[in-house]
């Protein structure tokens with residue numbers, strides 16, 4: 657039922673041309689174990705940015721360093737989650753280039769599966785699909801200094817200090833930074849011109865992905881909650897604005913770990929004001945969000961999943977044929993260069 661309430665901003669069928677329909681998901685991401693978000697490799701510090709603490713009063717003048725969960729760190733595991741199921745239900749296609757099954761981060765996406773149509777692809781041989789899932793960096797509520805821990809791996813001298821008997825500091829010291837459990841990131845995910853089934857697929861990927869960042873069996877556990885769903889004709893305030901406005905609402909002083917219920921109340925208070933903002937036409941009530949999530953869970957359930965994923969995959973069928981014809985036509989002409997999206 658709640659999906660129907662979004663009908664003005666939901667595409668009835670997949671189309672190649674955008675029509676300015678935006679659905680915004682407000683996502684709260686909470687770490688449930690040590691988590692590591694680094695740019696590349698080990699030894700790098702956690703991703704963070706200096707930003708205004710809040711948007712009002714003293715908060716607006718205070719600069720703090722916030723942890724950042726980058727776009728890539730959010731989308732990559734969520735795509736992989738969906739693709740595991742596409743693979744299990746045999747809905748990934750082989751690409752024409754080398755006949756291998758569609759896979760991420762290769763130069764040969766199949767251009768035909770649900771993931772390719774939704775999250776986009778750029779192929780070297782011509783043809784590209786822009787992602788219709790717009791993410792942005794998510795920021796921690798609290799400053800990095802409060803929510804990052806250090807683990808010293810080795811190299812404390814026998815004296816129990818980090819200096820040798822001559823007073824020189826230890827050089828063999830190896831510390832590893834991690835994000836503590838119970839750290840909250842607020843995030844705005846914008847979906848553009850998606851159908852009802854595409855919306856179910858994306859929300860499922862967000863809700864059911866449970867490991868992020870540099871992951872092992874012990875680290876990277878994270879839980880995602882959808883706090884709000886909006887329909888509009890443009891993008892809503894950014895993740896950063898949401899975090900800053902929520903920070904303003906939360907009582908001070910703030911300490912890690914934050915009370916999650918207070919945080920949720922504060923965030924909901926902030927997004928309630930979005931109703932009158934930037935072309936918002938639909939704001940799902942709490943009960944409607946719950947209904948929507950139940951609808952998503954039903955479609956992803958053991959009983960419905962095969963049916964749901966196949967129906968979604970089938971919806972692209974007319975466009976697969978068009979794409980193949982186009983390719984044949986292009987193959988006769990010269991190759992077109994395509995901008996590659998990372």
Ligand SMILES: [Zn+2]
Nearest residue numbers: 758766769772
């Ligand atoms: Zn594909």
